[in-house]
Amino acid sequence: MVTLSRIKHVRAFTVRGGGADYHDQGEGHWIDDHIATPMAKYPEYRQSRQSFGINVLGTLVVEIEAEDGTIGFAVTTGGEPACYIVEKHLARFLEGRSPTDYEKIWDQMFFSTQYYGRKGLVVNAISGVDLALWDLLGKLRDEPVYQLLGGAVRDELQFYATGARPDVAKELGFIGGKLPLHHGPAEGEEGMHKNIALLADMRAKCGDDFWLMYDCWMALDVNYATKLATRAWNECGLKWIEEAISPDDYWGYAELKRNVPKGMLVTTGEHEATRWGFRMLLEMDCCDIIQPDVGWCGGVTELLKISALADAAGKLVVPHGSSVYSYHFVVTRHNSPFAEFLMMHPGPTEVVPMFAPQLLGEPVPQNGRMRTSALDKPGFGVELNRDIALHRPYTH
Known part of the structure; x- marks a missing residue:
């Protein structure tokens, strides 16, 4: 041995x-441009998520x-x-x-x-x-981490893109585009119409065969989410509605899943943690796809347990963002058929590394895809950028 x-x-x-x-960005970045949040009921915190401290x-x-x-x-x-x-x-x-x-x-x-x-x-x-x-x-x-997890079950990963420009994501080869929702319940019917109008514009630009999704970032209530889902499905063919309500409201998610049009998917889980939290989502039939973030849910060790629960329940696991830490996991799981790519270009009109400048050697999708061989370096295959200003506030 x-x-x-x-x-x-x-x-x-x-x-x-x-x-x-990744929310700690400069001014003018799409990720902080009047995005619906639970804090949007307060007008002073509506325009920027940084105003209420998302980047503290x-x-x-x-x-x-x-x-x-x-x-x-x-x-x-x-x-x-x-x-x-x-x-x-x-x-x-x-x-x-x-x-x-x-x-x-x-x-x-x-x-x-x-x-x-x-x-x-x-x-x-x-x-x-x-x-x-x-x-x-x-x-x-x-060995690469994906080999430690049992090896790849496919030769390449395919990605959808999260960002403000699904039309550009289509041109770049992604299988779908997920938009941030801009207007929540506090902005009333006018806000609802704006949400649908933006979605309709993107549907016209992307065509009927491209996935479009809405990321609601915990901002809605069941009633608003049901109305949004119904209109977005009927008028624009929305594929899924993501994280529509508070992550603690399992009962609300179960109700929303019953309410949405047949064929539309309800997804959530990026702010959920551990096998026990995801067991609630699965057993209460809150969603169709769970979206754990491997950097927030307990790491790879816990994600394996979460994924096994989802597999037994017949649900997909499509992790939230998290770059190489997700890729090494997704490529080993049959119930993780595609991955998310967060478009961190301010536009976003270009594919840039998701966790720059902290990671060196971070692979990015080419034409919306990534060969498994791109992950063939020891560990997660990236190095820490020693040129950034690392601060160690405590020692032991």
């Missing part, structure tokens, strides 16, 4: 601007160094508060251990923090540690 080098150090850094905290945390960077000097790393959101959790609480469950002990490590991280964690920031921190652990394991074994 080959004994792998044990874990020597765990370090946590934060960095500002773009990257894993920044990126969390976790590094795990083995005794032989090999370093695994990962990026997610969480910033300085997550750095504190990683350094002061979670590091004890890794240092001195074998990186192959990821099941035990995850269990100890989750249950030791359960009294103040369970979801949100704490699980973001756990996710970052878990992803860095898988990166280290792949590097120590000289």
Whole structure:
């Protein structure tokens, strides 16, 4: 039996601007242009999501160094508060251990923090540690993560694009385009008409055979979401309505799924966490597709459990964004037939790396597709950009 080098150090850094905290963008970016949110009922917070603090945390960077000097790393959101959790609480469950002990490590991280964690920031921190652990394991074994997860079930990934220009996404070869919803219930019938008008314009530009979806970012209530879904389906052939209501309102999702036109999909889950949260979505029949973010839901170790639950329930798993951390997972799962690509170009009119400038060597789709061989480097196949201003606020 080959004994792998044990874990020597765990370090946590934060960095500002773009990257894993993809909402932390400059002015004029489509991702912060009057997008419907739960805060849009307050006019002063309606135009910009940054106005109510969507970008306050920044990126969390976790590094795990083995005794032989090999370093695994990962990026997610969480910033300085997550750095504190990683350094002061979670590091004890890794240092001195074998990186192959990821099941035990995850269990100890989750249950030791359960009294103040369970979801949100704490699980973001756990996710970052878990992803860095898988990166280290792949590097120590000289294998890509997707090989550690059982190998690829297809030769290439295909993508839909999230951004303000589905018409450009079609030209770039993507299989669909997901728009941000601009107007929520507080903007009344006028806002509803604007939402439908934008969708109708994109349908005219994209043609009938291109997927169009609406990302509602938790902004709606069941009544508004039902009206929007019905009109968008009947008038524009909307493929799915995503994250229409609060992630805690499982009952509302179950009602919405019953309400929408037959054939339209209800999707959600990017702000859900752990197998227990997704079990609620699945058992209560809240949606057709679950969309866990591997950097927020508990990492790869937990995503495998979530995916197994969905597979048994006959539901698809299409992870939210998260670049290479999703790709290595999606290519190994039969119930993850395509992936999301977040268009981080401000326009967005070009395909650019999703987590720039933090990741080096990040692959991007060509003509809406990516060969599995693009992932054939050890770990997640990317390196940390050492030229960015990393800040380590805490040590242990």
